[in-house]
Amino acid sequence: xxxxxxxxxxxxxxxxxxxxxxxxxxxxxxxxxxxxxxxxxxxxxxxxxxxxxxxxxxxxxxxxxxxxxxxxxxxxxxxxxxxxxxxxxxxxxxxxxxxxxxxxxxxxxxxxxxxxxxxxxxxxxxxxxxxxxxxxxxxxxxxxxxxxxxxxxxxxxxxxxxxxxxxxxxxxxxxxxxxxxxxxxxxxxxxxxxxxxxxxxxxxxxxxxxxxxxxxxxxxxxxxxxxxxxxxxxxxxxxxxxxxxxxxxxxxxxxxxxxxxxxxxxxxxxxxxxxxxxxxxxxxxxxxxxxxxxxxxxxxxxxxxxxxxxxxxxxxxxxxxxxxxxxxxxxxxxxxxxxxxxxxxxxxxxxxxxxxxxxxxxxxxxxxxxxxxxxx
Amino acid sequence: xxxxxxxxxxxxxxxxxxxxxxxxxxxxxxxxxxxxxxxxxxxxxxxxxxxxxxxxxxxxxxxxxxxxxxxxxxxxxxxxxxxxxxxxxxxxxxxxxxxxxxxxxxxxxxxxxxxxxxxxxxxxxxxxxxxxxxxxxxxxxxxxxxxxxxxxxxxxxxxxxxxxxxxxxxxxxxxxxxxxxxxxxxxxxxxxxxxxxxxxxxxxxxxxxxxxxxxxxxxxxxxxxxxxxxxxxxxxxxxxxxxxxxxxxxxxxxxxxxxxxxxxxxxxxxxxxxxxxxxxxxxxxxxxxxxxxxxxxxxxxxxxxxxxxxxxxxxxxxxxxxxxxxxxxxxxxxxxxxxxxxxxxxxxxxxxxxxxxxxxxxxxxxxxxxxxxxx
Numbered sequence: 001x002x003x004x005x006x007x008x009x010x011x012x013x014x015x016x017x018x019x020x021x022x023x024x025x026x027x028x029x030x031x032x033x034x035x036x037x038x039x040x041x042x043x044x045x046x047x048x049x050x051x052x053x054x055x056x057x058x059x060x061x062x063x064x065x066x067x068x069x070x071x072x073x074x075x076x077x078x079x080x081x082x083x084x085x086x087x088x089x090x091x092x093x094x095x096x097x098x099x100x101x102x103x104x105x106x107x108x109x110x111x112x113x114x115x116x117x118x119x120x121x122x123x124x125x126x127x128x129x130x131x132x133x134x135x136x137x138x139x140x141x142x143x144x145x146x147x148x149x150x151x152x153x154x155x156x157x158x159x160x161x162x163x164x165x166x167x168x169x170x171x172x173x174x175x176x177x178x179x180x181x182x183x184x185x186x187x188x189x190x191x192x193x194x195x196x197x198x199x200x201x202x203x204x205x206x207x208x209x210x211x212x213x214x215x216x217x218x219x220x221x222x223x224x225x226x227x228x229x230x231x232x233x234x235x236x237x238x239x240x241x242x243x244x245x246x247x248x249x250x251x252x253x254x255x256x257x258x259x260x261x262x263x264x265x266x267x268x269x270x271x272x273x274x275x276x277x278x279x280x281x282x283x284x285x286x287x288x289x290x291x292x293x294x295x296x297x298x299x300x301x302x303x304x305x306x307x308x309x310x311x312x313x314x315x316x317x318x319x320x321x322x323x324x325x326x327x328x329x330x331x332x333x334x335x336x337x338x339x340x341x342x343x344x345x346x347x348x349x350x351x352x353x354x355x356x357x358x359x360x361x362x363x364x365x366x367x368x369x370x371x372x373x374x375x376x
Numbered sequence: 377x378x379x380x381x382x383x384x385x386x387x388x389x390x391x392x393x394x395x396x397x398x399x400x401x402x403x404x405x406x407x408x409x410x411x412x413x414x415x416x417x418x419x420x421x422x423x424x425x426x427x428x429x430x431x432x433x434x435x436x437x438x439x440x441x442x443x444x445x446x447x448x449x450x451x452x453x454x455x456x457x458x459x460x461x462x463x464x465x466x467x468x469x470x471x472x473x474x475x476x477x478x479x480x481x482x483x484x485x486x487x488x489x490x491x492x493x494x495x496x497x498x499x500x501x502x503x504x505x506x507x508x509x510x511x512x513x514x515x516x517x518x519x520x521x522x523x524x525x526x527x528x529x530x531x532x533x534x535x536x537x538x539x540x541x542x543x544x545x546x547x548x549x550x551x552x553x554x555x556x557x558x559x560x561x562x563x564x565x566x567x568x569x570x571x572x573x574x575x576x577x578x579x580x581x582x583x584x585x586x587x588x589x590x591x592x593x594x595x596x597x598x599x600x601x602x603x604x605x606x607x608x609x610x611x612x613x614x615x616x617x618x619x620x621x622x623x624x625x626x627x628x629x630x631x632x633x634x635x636x637x638x639x640x641x642x643x644x645x646x647x648x649x650x651x652x653x654x655x656x657x658x659x660x661x662x663x664x665x666x667x668x669x670x671x672x673x674x675x676x677x678x679x680x681x682x683x684x685x686x687x688x689x690x691x692x693x694x695x696x697x698x699x700x701x702x703x704x705x706x707x708x709x710x711x712x713x714x715x716x717x718x719x720x721x722x723x724x725x726x727x728x729x730x731x732x733x734x735x736x737x738x739x740x741x742x743x744x745x746x747x748x749x750x751x
Contacts, residue, residue: 075471083463194505216459287486291483326460330464
């Protein structure tokens, strides 16, 4: 009290900035990925505009169509959300192991096997159990199979030294072959003559739409999975241990962290989310398991996870953005006469530019929280 | 008649109320009142439009109706058989004002097209397949398909005259009835030339899997086959690989002769332009569209590619004679006595299945002379 200056205004001002400091630090820390990410997207769109100009079309029309097709109306928004739903789960299949330093690219395998497992467990029990029980069992079966499949890649990585990127990709091919074997053999509905499928789920057992929306419940499941994954990684001690192991395996081992179990566990959880995506595909869209399950969601999930920098919460907006690009792709084809590959060029350009911009993290002082601590 | 034409006051009021409604709702106006002239038609393909195969055949049909007056065509390629195709259909309806949709891939029917058709009862949907069932599927949906096994039979005749090794080859996607019909018809056509000819078949397991198709083609040539045909979505890889190895080629789905002008004998092609023109003319005239439309060579649903330089004069004569016979109608590719390649009688003596016979729809065998297995 005695140290108080003669001018009270000064002390009030410094108190004010003092209370602002943590806010500014927080903003600085959070703003970095957002500003760099958005800048990368803008650069990507600019490069893509050059490409569009090169093929003699107007980028302005294109971006306007992308907005109309992806987000311009309630129908378009729902269209984008429907397409984003499976990507949320398959992106987690990449993002979770990535926090441990693993690159898993075989989520597609867990998706198709999850779908087959869900159909296989549902068919003998429909009619005997109420829909909610059947759907829960389907989800569990899909998650278990998906977890085993991707967990296997993690297990092989840690205990046998097999590169998880290659093994997960090869496992995906095996999974698709297994799906074809089951769908065309053991589980085939004899009535599905020219498109081998399992017997269809009765309509009352299908996972319906979110009330008031034309988007199925898979979107909610995906968002919940993203939030749960975020809590797992950012809040729990397991997530902390996983991040340590991802940063430096040696250091983690010296600290006595169970690196092997972390790798097996995280890859299994990741796979179970992809398996769940397969179950949602069967229960909400297809109604039966068939070759349409291998629609590439597992591979698009890789793109989503990398664009989201393996942050489970960031996966949500990124998946919706890609869903929107996908939704507007059709309109671009129809209105501008551009081939389907146009959207792939855009996705590829964005992907490269965003990966390139990764190198800018930590380069700009303005995003350094310490700067805000010191200068004020 | 007089009863139908007379209009009392109540009817008149109802009619004018309906008219007012139509005028009030712009969406209904565009779809109903203007249907006489303007019509937006949506085409959806599962692969690229220029695949030299299944999708190109449909895109060529779409290109033909594009030229018709009052028709706007909207097209989307590479649409997977997932929620994507459902949203593409809705997008064409909501954003482009399409009132007649042709989702062309087999897998689009159930559940995708049926789900959207139930939601938009005023929009017409016609699916390429043959899956529509009266009473079970909505009235605004329907199927169209062609009997193409006669085309493969004609391919077989051309192959029968061209082969020296008496071994011909078939690269097939999946052992499903439509594919089995084509394999069997191809061999039966060849055997009508020389009963000692055998046909080796290799199933790739997928509709579009370029690497396996190339491997299968190479394997067939390695085993001595000197005429190759196929039933996969895009025959491009098979045609180029086979011709590159010196084998003759019989095409499928679309005309692949530009890919191998010297080696291309002929091909069984879809003639979807005729089918689509028929549908859109009916739609423009506000007539009811058929729900279950099928036809073969003689109905103009299927056509043959022009014969290539590899076809001998003798071969051309036999080919043209059989084709003329088919154009008369009533030609049966599958007639007894016919055994499968395990020795079981599949068509009894004296029995013949015309192209529209329902028995052919559930074919699960390979006929005697085909080397291969369905499982």
